[in-house]
Amino acid sequence: MNSDTFRFSKSIKNLNSLLLILPMVLLFIGIYGGLMQTMFRAGIIQSDPFVGGDYYKGLTFHGVLNAIVFTTFFAVALGNALIPYSLKKHLNSKIAWTSGIMMLVGSVMAAVVILLGEATVLYTFYPPLKAHPLFYIGLTLLVVGSWLASYNWVPMYLQWRKENVGKKTPLAVVGMMTTFIIWFIATLAVAAEILFMLLPWSMGLVDEVNVMLARTLFWFFGHPLVYFWLLPAYVMYYSFMPKIAGGKLYSDMAGRLVFMMFIVFSIPVGTHHQYMDPAIGAEWKLLHGIFTFGVALPSLITAFTLAASLEYAGKKRGGKGLFGWMRKLPYFEKEKWFFAYLILGLFIFIFGGIGGIINASYQMNTAVHNTAWVPGHFHLTVAGPVLLAFLGGSLYLIGQFMHKEIRCKGWALISPYVYTVGLFIMSYGLKIGGLKGMPRRTNTGASYANPDSILYQQDWIFYIDLSVIGGVLMFIGIIMYLVSFFGTVFSKSSSTEEGAVITFPISEPYHDEPAKWLRNFKPYIIIAIILIVLSYTPVILDVLEATYGGSLPYSPNSPVPLR
Amino acid sequence: MGNNDSDKGMEDFQPKGALAFFIMMLVMFVVIWFALYFEILSRGA
Numbered sequence: 001m002n003s004d005t006f007r008f009s010k011s012i013k014n015l016n017s018l019l020l021i022l023p024m025v026l027l028f029i030g031i032y033g034g035l036m037q038t039m040f041r042a043g044i045i046q047s048d049p050f051v052g053g054d055y056y057k058g059l060t061f062h063g064v065l066n067a068i069v070f071t072t073f074f075a076v077a078l079g080n081a082l083i084p085y086s087l088k089k090h091l092n093s094k095i096a097w098t099s100g101i102m103m104l105v106g107s108v109m110a111a112v113v114i115l116l117g118e119a120t121v122l123y124t125f126y127p128p129l130k131a132h133p134l135f136y137i138g139l140t141l142l143v144v145g146s147w148l149a150s151y152n153w154v155p156m157y158l159q160w161r162k163e164n165v166g167k168k169t170p171l172a173v174v175g176m177m178t179t180f181i182i183w184f185i186a187t188l189a190v191a192a193e194i195l196f197m198l199l200p201w202s203m204g205l206v207d208e209v210n211v212m213l214a215r216t217l218f219w220f221f222g223h224p225l226v227y228f229w230l231l232p233a234y235v236m237y238y239s240f241m242p243k244i245a246g247g248k249l250y251s252d253m254a255g256r257l258v259f260m261m262f263i264v265f266s267i268p269v270g271t272h273h274q275y276m277d278p279a280i281g282a283e284w285k286l287l288h289g290i291f292t293f294g295v296a297l298p299s300l301i302t303a304f305t306l307a308a309s310l311e312y313a314g315k316k317r318g319g320k321g322l323f324g325w326m327r328k329l330p331y332f333e334k335e336k337w338f339f340a341y342l343i344l345g346l347f348i349f350i351f352g353g354i355g356g357i358i359n360a361s362y363q364m365n366t367a368v369h370n371t372a373w374v375p376g377h378f379h380l381t382v383a384g385p386v387l388l389a390f391l392g393g394s395l396y397l398i399g400q401f402m403h404k405e406i407r408c409k410g411w412a413l414i415s416p417y418v419y420t421v422g423l424f425i426m427s428y429g430l431k432i433g434g435l436k437g438m439p440r441r442t443n444t445g446a447s448y449a450n451p452d453s454i455l456y457q458q459d460w461i462f463y464i465d466l467s468v469i470g471g472v473l474m475f476i477g478i479i480m481y482l483v484s485f486f487g488t489v490f491s492k493s494s495s496t497e498e499g500a501v502i503t504f505p506i507s508e509p510y511h512d513e514p515a516k517w518l519r520n521f522k523p524y525i526i527i528a529i530i531l532i533v534l535s536y537t538p539v540i541l542d543v544l545e546a547t548y549g550g551s552l553p554y555s556p557n558s559p560v561p562l563r
Numbered sequence: 564m565g566n567n568d569s570d571k572g573m574e575d576f577q578p579k580g581a582l583a584f585f586i587m588m589l590v591m592f593v594v595i596w597f598a599l600y601f602e603i604l605s606r607g608a
Contacts, residue, residue: 248570250578304585308578316573322580354592358599367603435602510576 005503006085008401011093013500015100016077016401020394021489022104023073024482026111030065031478033058038426038471042464043445053117055443056556061114063123067229067382069107072142074390075183075232076103076149079176081397082235085502086170089156099148106141109134120556122441124218125198127209130553130562133202136194143187150180168519171255172506175235178259181525182266183228185532189220201553204563208550212279212543219270220536227266227295229382233345233389234258237306241342242507245329247313252509254305256518258298263524265295268535275365279546284539285362291535292360299353306346312510337406337413338505341392344420345385351424352380355431370441372463373434376427383474384423388416395485400502403495407487411480419477426470433463 008016032050039045040055048058076099084091112134113119119131125139157177161169193214201209238255242248249255271288274280314325330336331343355377358364368374399406406412430438438444438460447455449464552561 250581300585303588304578304581307581307584311578311580312573312576314580315576316570322583325580350588350591354595357592358596361596364596364599364603367599367606 004506005501006088008081008084008500008502009090009093010498010500012080012084012091012096013401015093015096016080016500017398018104019073019077019080019100020398020401023070023107024394024485026065026107027070028478028482029111029115030062030070031475033062034066035471035475037062038468039445041442041444041449042468043449044468046446051115053120055445056120056122057114057117059441060120060122061111064114065111066387067123068139068225069111069142071229071382071386071390072146073103073107074394075179075228076100076146077397078232078235078393079153079180080149081401081502082172082176082239082504083153083156085504086173086506087156087160089160091156092152095148095152099145099152102141102145102148104145106138106143106145108138109141110138113138124222126218127198127201127211127214128551128554128561129556130202131198133199136199136202140191140194140199143191146180147184147187150184153177153180168252168515170506171249171252172235172239172504174256174259175231175238177521178263179228179231179235181263181521182224182231185267185528186221186224186228189217190222193217193221207563208552210543210547210550212277212547213540215274215277216271216280216539216543219273220267221270223270223273223292224266226381227262229386231259231262232393233385234302236389236393237302237342237346239507240505241306241339242309242313243505244336244339244342245310245313246317247309247507248510249507250305250308250312250509251511251513253511253513253515253518254301256515258301258305260518260521260524261298261301262295263521264528264531265291265298267528268531269295269360271535271539272360272362272365275362276369279543280539281542284535284542287535288539289360289362291531293357296353296357296360299349303346303350303353309507309510310343332413334409334413337409338392338396340413340416341388344416345388348380348384348388348420348423351427352377352384355380368434370439371434372430372438372440372467374440376430376434379423379427379430384420388419391416391481391485395481395488398485399488401500402489402493403497403500404488404491404493406484407491408484412484415477415480415484417477418480419474422470422473422475422477424470426467426474429463429466429470433460433467436460436463438463 036045036048036058040058047054051058080091080096110119113132114135119135121129121131125131157173197209197214200206238249269288269292271280271285272292275285310329311325314328317328319325319328329343330339359368359374359377395406395412434440436459438448444460444464447453448457448460450456552563554561
């Protein structure tokens with residue numbers, strides 16, 4: 001074992017393998033649900049042929065399993081691997097297992113309730129749609145389990161700081177800690193929403209719920225959730241990608257600055273999802289809109305820094321001229337299959353990023369709000385850079401923890417290309433269809449895409465068909481990936497090691513600036529709290545002043561309240 | 564997975580290509596943003 005490796009105990013090896021394998025099964029169910037969504041919307045099916053149930057049940061398990069469950073598990077697994085590796089310290093395995101079991105039980109509980117049709121509330125679980133109490137309890141266990149996982153890292157981090165006075169914390173650790181600082185602050189609001197509003201209401205302990213307050217608390221959590229998804233991908237972009245490409249990270253300080261900026265700007269932005277909601281003053285919506293432009297800055301810094309890092313790698317590999325380096329990167333090298341997942345995600349994110357800026361532009365949001373443009377946009381973020389980086393990371397981690405050679409590397413390499421082509425086709429269909437007025441969260445197959453319906457919209461059909469073609473290609477890409485992933489899981493290991501000896505391709509910095517002002521989380525957390533208080537206090541006051549009474553619970557199947 | 568080749572010849576590296584790429588990306592952002600902006604204006608006409 002050298003300084004580039006770290007030995008994990010058998011217990012942590014088994015836990016992390018479990019944290020990667022079980023969510024991959026749930027991810028597959030969710031992705032199957034995504035394929036069915038395109039079929040429903042095109043009118044090809046009216047009921048799910050395997051799982052049963054309608055469009056909204058499918059939309060719920062597609063969103064919850066892919067966007068909340070899979071992402072949370074991967075973020076925890078990556079932290080459980082990268083933090084001990086980078087700090088050369090061991091996890092407390094009892095805490096790690098407790099957190100893992102809570103997450104697993106919670107996720108399976110929520111998934112079962114959704115698949116039984118008792119929680120058809122979509123991934124935003126907006127009231128007045130009501131789910132079975134076990135859905136809310138399951139989500140709570142998932143979130144609290146993830147909190148516990150991150151608390152397990154704090155003593156290791158503090159101990160390392162004490163032993164390494166004056167040294168910079170490894171960038172990967174800064175990134176993972178940032179991810180979970182944002183996650184912790186953001187999930188406080190959704191925990192309050194679930195524990196004090198939705199759960200008692202779902203159990204029948206209270207009759208009514210304040211819908212606007214619940215939506216506002218949800219989006220306090222819902223937008224930073226995007227950064228909880230993105231930041232583990234950023235950790236891999238900054239820490240792994242330059243090295244895999246054969247180069248160096250152009251600026252270590254840029255990475256640290258980006259993570260601190262995310263702490264500051266990630267949370268006081270949620271109301272830009274509520275531009276069209278009543279009960280919140282326009283001035284506060286505008287303020288959240290301005291902060292949203294602030295949170296675009298770290299992504300722009302990232303775009304330049306990573307491009308510079310890749311230019312360094314490409315020129316080292318013989319690239320000439322202004323753009324010659326782009327042709328020299330290892331896009332199709334089998335042994336560097338991980339690079340494809342990262343670079344394609346970045347390419348997709350160029351288009352996801354500008355879509356986000358359009359959504360956040362206050363008046364422009366009116367053109368796209370609640371249209372198919374919105375899923376077209378967020379598939380270019382969470383189902384683009386996030387999913388691809390997490391898939392690549394999962395395959396890398398499972399190979400490392402189970403000490404197995406990656407199987408079907410050719411499939412693993414081609415999979416993200418097939419998926420990306422499908423994603424662009426699907427998102428183009430959804431976005432342009434959305435601009436023509438095609439709604440989101442609507443079973444167009446039963447209405448606008450049904451020639452027998454008076455709602456039939458001939459000029460949307462081409463875009464709906466594009467989304468089916470794209471969805472099928474994305475599904476094929478994922479199947480290719482899963483062949484490699486499960487082929488690796490079920491292959492024989494040549495190792496006789498009890499634990500796991502792990503290594504990561506950590507990039508060296510080209511510019512290693514001292515950046516002392518970026519070495520402590522505290523000032524940035526304090527600024528974030530001040531901005532949150534300033535931006536959310538008037539919003540919550542507006543909501544409380546403008547709303548009265550509440551709503552009885554409903555299901556999507558009936559206009560009559562459930563009680 | 565990484566590449567440990569030497570950094571010979573890279574001492575004076577300046578990311579001119581990355582800068583050009585970044586500027587082109589910003590220009591594309593502006594074009595797409597205004598395309599949507601004029602789409603809204605056309606709806607009000």
